[in-house]
Amino acid sequence: MTERQTGRTAQQTADVVILGAGPAGLTLGNLLRAAGIDCVVLERADPEHVRTRARAGFLAANTVRVLDRHGLADGLHRHGKPHGTCEFRTEDGSFRLDYGALGRRELHTVYPQQDLVTDLLTHYLAAGGRIAFETEAQAVEGIDGPAPTVTVRDAEGRPGHWRARYVAGCDGRHGAARRSLPPDTRRYHRDHGVSWLALLAEAPPSMDAVGYAMHPDGFAGHMARTADVTRYYLQCAPGTPADAWSEERIRTALDRRLRADEHGPLHHGRILHRSVVHLESDVLDRLRYGSLLLAGDAASLPAPAAAKGANLAVLEAELLAEALIDELQRGDARALDGYSARCLTHIWRAQEFAHWMIQLLHSPVGPGSGAAVGPVVGPAVGPAVGAQAGPAEESFFHEAMRRSRVESLRTSRTHQDWFAENYVGI
Structure with missing residues (x-):
């Protein structure tokens, strides 16, 4: 099947229809293709967009x-770079953690997600895999029965249908899979009240570590992507448009928050891509709804x-593939019945660590919070038992807790081992 095949008005079939590339x-x-399972991938974007959309690395x-x-790791072994060091820059000083020598002594591999997706796509097509680009799934119907149907629309607006035995919804939180869930589906959601200006700069890395800077102006992050491209993050007020900050303002904020005057100048370069990421957590209470x-x-x-996002995705894909192969080829549905529970164990652990990182990196008085910092001036008696603390007391309490977490991470080997295991683990 060629890359640019689009949906047809006639109904088509596959054992497994996969939404999202x-x-x-x-x-x-x-x-699934390697196991001989008849499957097709439906993707609303065109091939170029799929190969170039920047994500984590x-x-x-x-x-x-x-x-x-x-057999899907050739590209990352050729071009990926092992990485095992974090550097924390704070108002109380800076320190480094060689997390690759802590905990389970495991490293990250720095490999841009768009390169991984390109590798996976190339391998899939070379093996004869079927994929329909510019084909947007509209809805999944009949999920309570043995033959669900995916309604699609192609680039010219023509409708079509795919019938399957199973549909794998890998099309994100706003895709057709989620839109097709029963109305009583339970969803757990948390808005962390924090936004980042996410930047890709045409500049070599400025440090040989992942940089996390905690500053009164807000968080800043530095992550290498390639020898010539660096990912930067700047905490900004929620609701900030992606284009609101000039490149000069971005450079000034990065220098200030990453404390370039203390640690050496940063490489800035042209901004290749920018977006605003609002930090939210979202989990469905189960991951299987019939077919x-x-x-x-x-x-x-x-x-x-x-x-954690891409790493959870790959783990879940392997578990789901194993379960579908067992059911479709051997009639054994046990792994499919247990798929949701197995994944949710990993998901909630990843969510817990991500929440801990947010609490570590962000002051309650960051951009847009409007809160003051510092103790309340007055008698040292505190509020009466059961009384509600005011905003200033709450801000000071949470900021003191955050600084205590940082100090524990700096000084406690037990805490460092825990961090390393969860930072790299999934």
Whole structure:
């Protein structure tokens, strides 16, 4: 099947219809195709967009193991870079953690997600995998029965239908899979009240570590992507448009928050891409609804403070592939019945660590909070038992807690081992 095939008005069939050509969908497609399962991937974007959309770039050790197991890791082994160091820059000083020598002694592999997706897509097409680009899934119907139908629309607006035995929803939190869930579906959601200006700069990395800077003006982050491209993050007030900050303002804020005057100048370069990321966490209480199964961001959205999204997607894709192969080829539905519970164990652990990272990196008085910092001036008696603390007291309390967490991470080997295991683990 050629890359640019689009939906047809006639009904088409596959044993498994996969919605979305991201890490989850393409990993799943490759594994099912290798096992001889008839599957098709439906993707609303065109091939160029799929290959170039910038996302995270830190692959966990388990993700590399999964890709290795299935012959999908050639590109990351050729071009990925091992990484195992964090540097924290704070108002109380700076310190580094060589997390690759702590905990389970595992490293990340720095490999841009668009490169991983390109590898997965190339492998899938070379193996004869079917994919329909510029084909937007509108709805999944009949998920309570044995033959669900995906209604699609192609680039010219023509309708079509795909009938399957199973539909794998790997099309994100706003995709057709989630829109097709029963109205009583339970969803757990948390808005962390924090936004980042996410930047890709045409500049070499300025440090040999992942940089996390906690500053009174707000958080700033530095993450290497390639030898010539660096990812920067700047905390901004929620609701800030992506184009609101000039490049000069961005450079000034990065220098100030990453304390370039203390640690050396940053490489800035031309801004290649910018967006605003609002930190939210989102989990569905189960990932299977009859013949519709969810993976990747359709299953859960971890806040991007701990680089868990793509890693969860690959893990879930492998578990789902194994379960579908068992059911379709051997009539054994046990793994499929247990798919949701197995994934949610990993998802909630990743969510907990991402939440901890958010609390570590962000002051309650960051951009847009409107809160004051510092103790309340007055008698040292505190509020009466059961009384509600005011905003100033709450801000000071949470800021003191955050600084205590940072100090514990700096000084406690036990805390450092825990951090390393959860930072790289999935």
